[in-house]
Amino acid sequence: MTEPVETSKLEQQRVERLEKIKRLGVDPYGGRLDNVEPAGTVRAKFDTNIQPPQRAICAGRIVLLRDIGKLIFITLRDSSGTIQLGLSKKLLETQWELIKLIELGDIIGAEGQLGLTKTGELTIWVDKFTLLAKSVLQPPEKFHGLADTELRYRQRYVDLWANPEVMQRFKKRLAIVSTIRGFLQERGFYEVETPMMQTIAGGAAAKPFITHHNALDIDLYLRIAPELFLKRLLVGGIEKVFEINRNFRNEGLSPRHNPEFTMMEIYQAYADYNIMMELTEELICSIVKKHCESSTMQFGEYTIDFSRPWKKIPYAELFNQYCGCEIHDIAAIRKKAKEIGFEEAKMDDEVIINKLFEEKVESNLVNPTFVIDYPGKLCPLTKRSKEKPDYAERFELYIGAMEIANAYTELNDPLVQYENFTSQVKGAGEDENTFRSLDEDFITALKYGMPPAGGLGIGIDRLIMLLTGTTNIRDVILFPLLKPEK
RNA sequence: GAGGGUGUAGCUCAGCUGGUAGAGCAAUGCACUUUUAAUGCAUAGGUCUUGGGUUCGAAUCCCAACACCCUCACCA
CATH class of the missing domain: 2.40.50.140 (Nucleic acid-binding proteins)
Known part of the structure; x- marks a missing residue:
């Protein structure tokens, strides 16, 4: 030593x-x-x-x-x-x-x-x-500060005072998170902390990190989402609940992905996805008003206008507009997918549709846009629409061509939930399905009765990126993951 | 995982078609009581990421490794 x-x-x-x-x-x-x-x-x-x-x-x-x-x-x-x-x-x-x-x-x-x-x-x-x-x-040198990106991340303790704009950016992040807490507390939401170490990694379809508990001699997963635990709290009777905490996903790194990232999830009993939409728009707009100089923000090459009201466009409509084919025309869709180079034969229809959507549509969603009503099969935790049973009452909010929020009317029927857990979606990745594992205790909780509810998840790091005009997620995370030196 | 880029003084960067390395800031010494990246004069500072190879000779060319950045792939 x-x-x-x-x-x-x-x-x-x-x-x-x-x-x-x-x-x-x-x-x-x-x-x-x-x-x-x-x-x-x-x-x-x-x-x-x-x-x-x-x-x-x-x-x-x-x-x-x-x-x-x-x-x-x-x-x-x-x-x-x-x-x-x-x-x-x-x-x-x-x-x-x-x-x-x-x-x-x-x-x-x-x-x-x-x-x-x-x-x-x-x-x-x-x-x-x-x-x-x-x-x-x-x-570091007084005029240029610390410029070496690697050193800036490894020695953030220097970066913070060598480059004043870094301090300002992180102070803004902290202030925004504090505003979010205040916003939710004012509306009667309780902040909770649910397990980061879980025996079943549920609530999302991602690859988890595995760790080991020595005394119990069991493997544990670092959570990929808090969703299933927060819904257990709805069952428990906490009607308005939220958590702001880390999720861990064992996947590739990119300017928009860090293995550990901060997620906010909110659940409100007796609400639905429309109420979550209002809440989202109000929350983000109040942050913009409080922490940004104008309602227009520059984000990379995009200029984003946060003015209300935000657009709400059905998934199928956007699909039609940007993919150039009707969402029910599976033959045309498979042909298109083949042209682009997807291995469409192995995939279920919905998976192809979603891949095409991500490929063709997302980059067009610059100003805040709620994409509403997702194909039902893509949403195992979501309640289906009463009018259009093929669709789920779900929205994703896109800003600056980035997915910022994801929300739905929560599925509270234990039998349907069990069904969704056990049926596999083919073609969404080999490993992925392994971890869409059955959480029986969650089903038990639903059987006791979970109130109908709206649920919302917002990627805090990405939101901060937008509101600080930062195009790399590592610049809004104090200590982003780096390989060790040597 | 694939492709591209970067790695030179404490920091920020030059260094051409191979000839053992350069600036600014910081440092050291001297001067200076209103400076703003203070100034002036002087001095010192290097395993050119690492390991091989080619060559009389490599920071420079070739191969490999490592780290970082970008693009793509993977991605709830």
């Missing part, structure tokens, strides 16, 4: 400075500092007219340092932004030897009077200086 760490010359120089600081009798790793204010708050509250002159205490990392001899200007950064410190030898005579030893990347605390320089920059004229943490590694 304690193998000698190879240190660079630059690091050794910094360690030498650290030793010098210790010899001055100063703890280079500081301690508690009271009444610290965010730089942004200090900036906002500053008023030249207030007498006597205001004071402020700030703490953060040194990102710029301009040493002019007996005067040093420091740009200090915290999560709220930056503020300039002015350190004058006159004011800090007793600490001057220490101050001359601090450098870029160190974390310091500074207290003093606020004022403007002759160029109008708000400055804390420091009269109390505290070293809070000596940095013994070189920070």
Whole structure:
């Protein structure tokens, strides 16, 4: 464990400075500092007219340092932004030897009077200086920041302060999630946590990660969806329930897929998919209103207009429009699929239809669009439409050609649910069916009676991508999965 | 899994058709009390991702490995 760490010359120089600081009798790793204010708050509250002159205490990392001899200007950064410190030898005579030893990347605390320089920059004229943490590694270059994508992901702890827009993006993410919680709590939804480790990975058709419990000597799956547990809570009598938490899917990585991702699922008893549609539109629009500058967002090459009302178009209609054939004309559909190169012979009709849909339709759905009424066979957990029994009361919300939400009127008939679990859909992938396994306890729960309900799932990472104009999911996940080095 | 791209100083990047490496920032030293990527002068900094090969000679050409990025495939 304690193998000698190879240190660079630059690091050794910094360690030498650290030793010098210790010899001055100063703890280079500081301690508690009271009444610290965010730089942004200090900036906002500053008023030249207030007498006597205001004071402020700030703490953060040194990102710029301009040493002019007996005067040093420091740009200090915290999560709220930056503020300039002015350190004058006159004011800090007793600490001057220490101050001359601090450098870029160190974390310091500074207290003093606020004022403007002759160029109008708000400055804390420091009269109390505290070293809070000596940095013994070189920070990245001040102008370009940290640009190497791999390093940015591996060392997010550097990326966050080396590239201020990264901090802003993640703060926006946190604020949006907090808004979502508030929105749902206001409407009487309870937030719950259901098992991440499950003995049966249900609620979706994805490949799970497998782990092992030693004491029980059983394999467990990391969940691919919380759905079946949240519905058990509907059976249990929690009428309005939601969970925001991680799902894990053992599949390929892409700019839109991370193996662990954050999913929100909402269930509301006595509702249906129409109510979920309203809820979705209201939720996302209220987020846009609160956290975005306009109702139009740039997302890669797309310009997305979030203005209400959002379009609602039946699946079959979109299919017809973009695939150029009628959804019931199976012969024409199979011919088309063959042209594109699907192995259509092995697939059920519905699977081909859906593949064609994904291929032809999705890329056209730029502005928020509810695709409604899915072919019933594609939706084993959904209640069928009373008027059109071949269709399920399900919608998917597409924004920026990306699937953002998926919702349906929940199937609450235990016998039909059992039937759907046990009948296989052919051609949807070999491994996939293995894991559409039968959760008998879930059927038992349904047998006790689950109220009719609307259910909604929103991919939080993707929503954040849209609302921050970020086209790679890794840029909205603090620590995306990377292969280990070496 | 397939194809394409990238990997050079702490960081950001140059480096042509092979001749043992360059800038800016950071660092080190000196000067400087109103700077804004401070400035001026000076100095130092490299297993060119790794391992093979071709060659008198490889950062450069060839092969392989590793990591990252992009596209596709897989994908509830």
